[in-house]
Amino acid sequence: MRDASATQSPAPWRATRQRKAVLSALHDRPGFTSAQELHEALEADGVTIGLTTVYRTLRALDRSGRVDVVREKSGERLYRPRPTDGHRHYLLCRDCGVSTAVEADAVERWADDVAEATGFADIEHTVELTGVCVHCRVTAAPSPP
Ligand SMILES: [Zn+2]
Numbered sequence: 001m002r003d004a005s006a007t008q009s010p011a012p013w014r015a016t017r018q019r020k021a022v023l024s025a026l027h028d029r030p031g032f033t034s035a036q037e038l039h040e041a042l043e044a045d046g047v048t049i050g051l052t053t054v055y056r057t058l059r060a061l062d063r064s065g066r067v068d069v070v071r072e073k074s075g076e077r078l079y080r081p082r083p084t085d086g087h088r089h090y091l092l093c094r095d096c097g098v099s100t101a102v103e104a105d106a107v108e109r110w111a112d113d114v115a116e117a118t119g120f121a122d123i124e125h126t127v128e129l130t131g132v133c134v135h136c137r138v139t140a141a142p143s144p145p
């Protein structure tokens with residue numbers, strides 16, 4: 001017998017007032033935002049919150065799969081809220097855990113074709129790509145002798 005709860009699921013998310021403030025500030029920003037920028041935006045809104053708390057909250061959001069993360073060349077992480085409605089596919093770095101949504105039209109078309117060809121209904125799929133991001137590739141590059 002299979003226990004569905006035994007499968008790996010994202011870390012649980014406990015919403016505190018500060019966490020909610022961080023998440024809503026993140027939703028108000030267009031595109032990717034650094035912790036520093038988010039902290040400034042929160043302070044401008046009159047929310048009293050420490051930069052450390054912002055960092056911690058963003059990491060918790062990342063662990064629970066609520067944000068997309070990209071890493072700048074400087075090593076700074078940028079965050080964007082992950083859409084909860086739409087079905088997306090992600091590319092994940094095995095070294096640092098950075099994740100980003102990717103286009104997967106071909107996968108969607110293939111799934112539709114399979115459904116049509118087999119007569120199956122309610123077909124679901126899970127496709128996750130993993131690899132080594134640009135930043136980690138640079139770090140892992142062998143040094144010259
Ligand atoms: Zn990486």
Ligand SMILES: [Zn+2]
Pocket residue numbers: 087088089104107108125
């Ligand atoms: Zn899909």
